[in-house]
Amino acid sequence: MADQYHSFTALAAREIKDMHYRIRLTARRSPIAILAPHGGFIEPGTSELATAIAGRTHSLYCFESLTLRAKGDGLHITSTRFDEPQALLLAARSEIVIGVHGRKNGADPETVWVGGLHEELRDAICAALTISGFQAKAVGEGHPLAGRDPANICNKGRLGAGVQLELPRALRIAFAKDAAxxxxxxxxxxxxxxx
Incomplete structure (x- = not known):
């Protein structure tokens, strides 16, 4: 599905902050920032999970749609064009960025696809999730949601390499039903x- 908006400037020209969307930002001393650029009604459950991962330790950024839209009429800006100024500034100040995203279930409603250019951290997250009983798969070159483009917001930290988590809808629903x-x-x- 094509984005309705190709930049934050275009979105902000038509949408009203705190009516159609909101931005939540908590900057902390941690070198790690957790971002949910498609929160709220865009990819439900991603803001909540990003908040849980950040805890009270890591910086947090969430861009959230506040209105349920018709299919194809959302506030999604693809990660390689996500240029909201506060997100870019937080990423530039952070060593590593972890992007939390939602995906359709497709043929695999259980596996978290873990991508990004920080392969060592990507693989460590996959291993940690697997040990904890979750299904996780490292995705790389050629995968449509690999998060390997340097322009991807997850790769805009000071290291130039971050991690992208793509959670299937079924898993995000399970999280909403069971906080544990x-x-x-x-x-x-x-x-x-x-x-």
């Missing part, structure tokens, strides 16, 4: 950020 599962997932990711 969501906490276990967030803690598995957080463990990799402490090492």
């Amino acid at each position: 599962i969501s906490r276990a997932f967030a803690e598995a990711v957080r463990r990799t950020l402490r090492s």
Whole structure:
């Protein structure tokens, strides 16, 4: 599905802040920032999970749609063009950015696809999630949601390499129904950020 808006400037020219969308930002001293650029009604459950992963330790950014839109009429700006100024500034000040995203279930409603240019951290997150009972798969070159483009917001930290988590809809629904599962997932990711 094509984005309605190709930049934040175009979005902000037509949409009203705190009516159609909001931005939540908490900058902390951590070198790691957790971003949910498609929160609220865009990719439901991603803001909540990003908040849980950030906890009280890491910086947090969420761009959230506040209105349920007709299909194809959303506030989604693809990650390689996500240029909201506060998000870009937080990413530039952070060493590593982890993007939290939602995807359709497709043929695989259980596996988290973990991408990004920081392959070592990507693989560590996959291993931690697997140990904690989740299905996770490292995705790389050629995968449509690999998050490997340097222009992707997850790769705009100071290292130039971050991680992108793509969670299927079914798993995000499970998180909404059972906070313990969501906490276990967030803690598995957080463990990799402490090492």
